[in-house]
Amino acid sequence: MRVPRSALLLVGSPKAGRSASGALGEYLLDRLAHRGLTTEMMSVSKAYKSPAEAEALCAAVDAADLVVLASPLYVDSLPAPVMKMLEIVAEHRRQGDGAAPAAAHGTPALVAIVQSGFPEADHNAVALAICRAFACAAGLDWRGGLAMGGGGMTDGRPLGELGGMMRQRMRALDLAAAALAAGQAVPDEAVTLMSKLPIPAVLYRLMGDLGWRRQARSNGARRRLRARPFAGG
């Protein structure tokens, strides 16, 4: 496999501010930069709203050696703006004589990180399968995917600020960066480490439920939390 010289991070979170997906992607991008790759970051949400940004994103994908897609899970799949971006990029790369445009240094590669608020990483399996099929359709080399559960624990903060709680996830991304920078696929050990929740699932669910109640209370909605506005047809 070809050794990449540049990496492009596409952040798929529709959130305006900080996001767990952005934090994971930025950590990996930083690790790749430390290994000598030039790096660039783009927002999928901006490209969704602006044809000019979408065009720039397509050009950036063509020019990159390694594309990193970091996205949250929305309803068992990728968010609508990410799906739209995949559709646009695949169509763009199928244009011309039916062949993908040549990248600066050959065929770009794709690696995907998908995270969700559920404790189990397996929820992200379909989204990663979609990313893989997209890579095939767009003429990108698939370098593998990383699935993470418990995304809510990061609160969108840089991983380095989260201490021991994210130690295994950072180790997973370190291993992934080493392999990707060498032109290799994400190793199995990284996939396994990324999938491990640092606390028991039952505790995570309990903490999550308490967090929802606390947020509802702060919004004055605690008593309406279980409202059924459309019950009875």
Added chain:
Amino acid sequence: MSSRRVLLLDGRRDDDATLVSVSAALDDGLRACGLAVDHWLLRDEAIAPCAGCFGCWVKTPGVCVNRDAGRAVAERIMKSDLLIFLTPVTFGGYSSELKKALDHIIPILLPHFRAVDGGTRHRLRYAEYPDLLAVGVLSDAAADPALEAETFRELVARNALNFRPEHWAAGVVPSEAGPLEIGVIVSGLLGKVGARGELVSIGHPRNAAFTAPEEVAS
């Protein structure tokens, strides 16, 4: 006239001939059964992407905080008895047009977690939910049609686990299917939707994965 109401979320991106034919066959088949069909062509709707703010859970529980057509998704779903997804199979998933509506489905659930089959899902907000039928049109240009069909099936199965419809089914129509084949396929799908969790074979070799019935765990 049946009192059953159908909401058809049409996620077509363009006027692909097969998708248009499947759409017409669905409408005709449903109306022939006396069902009232609310056919929602999503590409005509300006629905802002779900912002991931969770306001529909913790600010205005059950209702999206954004006042555009996306707010109507949960209401129209909960006022239907049969929910149909129609979409081009897009890398094994749904089109961005269908997804821009489906991303607004989360207020029909509660934020609280529940343990299901060794995993975690959100608790149900309502006592009853509509049945679910998902129909995908699979391009003959797909690099690995069998894999994309299986990914689509798995996606629908996971969606069904979210709100546990009493009945659900999924099927894929190959884009090269002619009008006669489409009619047979759609009739079969509509006939099968009453079978609990049954997946539908549509008479095409690459959809062999759809021949085995599979129940939604309860």
